[in-house]
Structures are given as C-alpha cells and as structure tokens.
Amino acid sequence: MIRVDVTRSGAVCCRADLDLPLSARAAWGRLRDFTRFASHDYFHADVRVAGGVPRVGAALAIRHRFAGFGVGRVGRILRWREFDPADPRPAGYSFSDLSARGPRHGFPHVFAYDLAPAGKANDRCRLRIVVRGRWTAPVPRWAARLWLWWVFGHVVLSVRNAFLAAAVTRKNAAGPPDAAVCYGPKEAP
C-alpha cells in the first residue's frame, strides 16, 4: 500500500509497507546492501559511501541521472540500526539526499527503510519505506503528487521484486549450511 502526501507548505511524505516472505534476519541480510537499496530510485545512478562502509554519519555522493542529464547530490547516512532480535526497535537505516546548492534546494529529502519481524513463526517481516522531504519546485500539488507517486511506486516495486527474488533464491537453495563447511569455529551459544 502506497501513500503519497504533499501538504500546502510543500512537506512531502511517501510511505509504503511491504509484507515480505522472508524472516527479518534474512531480509536484513539483503537490506544491508546499502548502495543497492539506495539506488532503487529511478534517478540514483550511482551511490558512493565515504570510506566504503555504510555507518551512521558516513557521507554520500549520489549521482542522479535521467534522460541523459546528470547532477551530483550529497547526503549522509543518518541512522543505521542492525537487526537484533532482542531489540524491539526495527532494524533499518535512513539517509539524506540533498542538493549540492544547499539543504533548501532541489527537493531535499530523507529516505528510510525500517524492518520488523512479522508472523507468528517470525518467518515473515514487514518493511516500511518512508520518504520525507520538502517539495521546492514551482508546480501544482497534484502534479507533484503524481510525479512522486510514479517515482515512489517504482522504488517500492523494485524493492519488493528484490526481496521476492531473494526469497526465490533461498527457496531454491539447498538447506542450511553444514557446520563442517564453515571456515572457522562457531561461537558458543
């Protein structure tokens, strides 16, 4: 279910909830691929994380490209919470996507993924995708809403397909790995 709101003041809130046929831990194992999931936006042609390791505060260089035109934007990872079954808070991360001209230009927004277990057997999970920002272009609200609906809908569809593909891969793969093939000792439980 996708919801896109644009207020009179230009505040944007896009939200979607996805029920995924994966355990939260397995889904988080895919969602941790930050550059991939940050690139599901049509316009995010290249996302680079300063230092190579995504973590809170890491600077981002986000190359936008559409129809042959490209522009560089910047951002930062604002939140990164690893999955922990003991932690009731959802795992996930958020990052900002800002214009190089400043935080009040060119649709500044924050992209967030939140993952929480679902189902009685914890074999499913729920992923919430939220985009919050401020619409700065001088276009009617309905046009902005339509545009955001199109872009955000594509993002949600791409994310859903990525997780469904992961679910298919896991379904087709052999069972859990044998301890004998592990490359090192397992920690004591």
Next chain:
Amino acid sequence: MTDIPPPDPAGPKTAAGPAASPVLPYGHPPTGPEQQGAGPGVPRCLSCGYVLVGLNDPRCPECGRWFNPWDPSTFNTRPPFLRWRYWLPGLVLALAAGLLGYAAIVPFSGWGWPAVFVIPFSAGTILGYGVRVKWVVLPMLGLILLAGLLFGLFSMNFAGVYCGLILAGMALGPILVGIGAGWLLRAILKRSRFSQRWHLPTLISLLLPLACAVFDRLTWTPPPLETVRTSAVLDVPAGRAWDGMRFYEQVDERTAGPRPRLFAWHWLGLPRPLSNGGSVAIVGGRETCVYDKGRLVKQVTARDEGRRLAFRVVEQGFETHSMRLVDGSFTFEPIDATHTRVTLETTYAPRLRPRWAWRPSEAWTVHTLHGYVLRGMEARGRLAMMDDGGRMKDERESATAASPSSSDVAGGLP
C-alpha cells in the same frame, strides 16, 4: 575485492569499535539500475547471501558461516540472483516447444493453419506465461522467439529464406496475441489457488498444435488449382512480340535489364536458372531448364502461331513443398499496328495453407516473375526492330514518342 588491504596484524580500526575484527568494505559497488547484477559487487555470504559489508565479526549473522575478509574465496561477490532466470527459461521453453511443434506437425499435416498460426500462438503463450519481465520486454522477447523459430526452420530445411520471411510476417501476429494471452493467464492464475497452474497451461499450449494438426489432417481437402494472370501492353507489333517470346529462364539480362531484386538476391534462396535447352517450336516439344535446385521441364500442349502458346510442366525438381506447377500459357492480342497485349498465365497446385494467407504473396511473386518476362519480351522485340545503326525500322517509324515505355509494362501489371 582485489583492493582489500593486506591483513594488519594489529587489526584494523573500524567505526564500530577499536581493534575489532576486520570490516569488509564495498568492493566495486554495482550501483545504478543498469549496473546491478553486473561484475564484482558487494560481498555476500557463500551460504545464505547475507550482505557482509561493515560487520565487526567475520561471521555471517544469519547462518554463522565464517569468512575471511582477505580471502575472496570465503565470500561471494557475484549477484545472488541472476536476472536471466526471469526470462531465459521461458524463452528457451517457448523456442523448443515451437521447433518441436514444427518438427512434429509439418511432416504430419504439411504447412497448414496449425503450422502457420497455432504453433506461433502456442509458443507465444508459453513465452507470455513463462517469463517474469515487464510487459514492454515481452514484444522484444517475441521477436527473439520469432527469429529463433525462423532459424530453426532454415536449419531443419523446412523452409527457405523467402518463404520463411513470409511466414515470419504471418506468424508475428499470432506470437504477439499468444504472448498477450499467456501474460493475461499468468496475471489471473498467480492470484488464484489453482494447484495445477505451474504445468497445466504450459502442457495445454504444447498439446494444442498437435490436436489442431490432427484435426487439420482429418478435415483436409486438396485446395483447388490457382491461376495467376499478368497482362501488359507491349510497345511492339504482335509479330515481334511473338518472336520475342521467352520463358523466364531464357530472358537475357543484357536486353531486359537486371532481374527483379526478389530473384537477383540469391540470399533469399529462390531457385536460380543456370542453363536451358530444348525447343517449343512444335506441339510436344520440350524445354528443359536447369536451376540450382533442380530441373524444370515444360512441354508444349498448344501452339497457335502468333496468338497463343500453352505448355504444361512435366517435371519440377524444386519448391515442391510450396506448390506444384501445372501449366501456363502466353496469349497475344494485337491492339494496333504497334502495340500488343500479352497475357501470361501460370497455373499451380498450392501446398501452403490457409490459402487466404499465402495467396497474396504467391500472386505477387508470380506477377513479379511475369513482369520480368514481359519486359524481356518487349526488349527483345524492340531490339529486333532496330537496324544496324540502332534506329527503328519502317514498321516503327509511324509510332512516335507517344508510345508507352517499358516501364509502363510493369506499371500495367496487376
């Protein structure tokens, strides 16, 4: 992951904590929609595919498998799910089903409507049902399927290039309709709880052409003979036109000009005349022409000097899968002293069905051939009317520039 630094005995510092276990960074991140799934990318667990970037512990949190950040063999940088799995199995299945259908049906019931329409439709249905791609990709996959079917038909020697291209023109529509039907069926069934949905639609699509072929064979009746006539007014007197009468094989390119592209393009695979011999001077006389694919022998059945020559084909060594030539004729009607209407007629027993689909292309091909023969006859007649100096002899001098040119011959063709 070749840019992973060598192991530091003291252990690298990470953001998560000092002196923690080594942290895997991104290698060459395959970012961007067009780059995803290509080349080395994010390191993943060999067992479960968990993304191992930024972990403080060299062990997969999901399955517990250990990895060594400095040993690329202990983790995987290839994409865990290859996108070709979305479409390639369905495409291969559709192609195999189509080619097997042709291999089973063409020897069984010939080139009838099951082979021309039902097989492409079924292959398209399997494609539309079996692939999971955006709808805009489906027509492109349909074209690839069509090209694959054509290539298979050429390879199995079921069709030549020319017939194959005509067949492709007719099969494209059923393939696209089949793709749409398969896509629709998939969209409906994937929301259902029908337990047989994995295999039953595919099975039905495979069996449908066979059932149609059996029905076609049971209800088959020989199609009636077809006759193609081409008339043109030649810019020569009747006598000269009669003298210039030639079969297609005898037309000289030096006087008639180059052959039509349809016959000049040898890659199309149409038979090419190599030599000819014999005589049509008397009734019963035979003209034998050797083509690169076999012989064609014609025997004169009627000869009315200056008015009509009729013949029948007594031997045909090529293109027997598409038609059997029966007979033909040349008819000459004087219009005035300098113009003659010549009508060429070819009768054949068609082998390709349904007739409404094949008839136009066959008629066009025969008309093209007739047009070239008429052009050659006119050129030969005009050549005979010229004196040594290249001027028209007396019989032509009365006819002036108002007479139609040879291009009008082609223009007068149906």
